[in-house]
Amino acid sequence: MQIPATATPLPATEQAFELVLARSRMRLPVEPGESMADVLQLAGVAIDTLCEQGVCGTCVTRWLDGEPNHRDSCLSAEEQLTHVAVCCARSHGPTLTLEL
Numbered sequence: 001m002q003i004p005a006t007a008t009p010l011p012a013t014e015q016a017f018e019l020v021l022a023r024s025r026m027r028l029p030v031e032p033g034e035s036m037a038d039v040l041q042l043a044g045v046a047i048d049t050l051c052e053q054g055v056c057g058t059c060v061t062r063w064l065d066g067e068p069n070h071r072d073s074c075l076s077a078e079e080q081l082t083h084v085a086v087c088c089a090r091s092h093g094p095t096l097t098l099e100l
Contacts (some may be wrong), residue, residue, distance in 0.1 A: 002075075014090055015090075018096075019039060019096055023099070028040070035052070036084075037052065040086065049087050055072070055084045056074060059084065059086045059087045060085050061084060062082055063082070063083065063099070064095070064098065066093050066095050067092040067093050068090075069090040071089055072084075072085035
């Protein structure tokens with residue numbers, strides 16, 4: 001993965017969505033202003049983070065279902081087909097399923 005110089009800023013308005021964890025079947029609400037990484041960590045799911053801006057790729061996780069709103073600068077278009085940076089991405093739909 002390449003590490004670009006800047007990350008895409010978060011937009012001012014966001015929609016809430018539900019994060020579904022495939023392995024544990026856990027369902028976690030992600031409210032506007034919250035990151036998936038924060039929600040996962042608060043639920044006791046270990047997620048490594050470093051920059052928390054979508055630049056470093058430390059938090060990249062495989063996604064399985066839904067439509068991620070990629071806001072990172074670390075994943076190529078091809079990598080975005082299977083992975084998401086949980087520190088900054090959101091969901092275009094009501095749910096996003098991760099391989100966790």
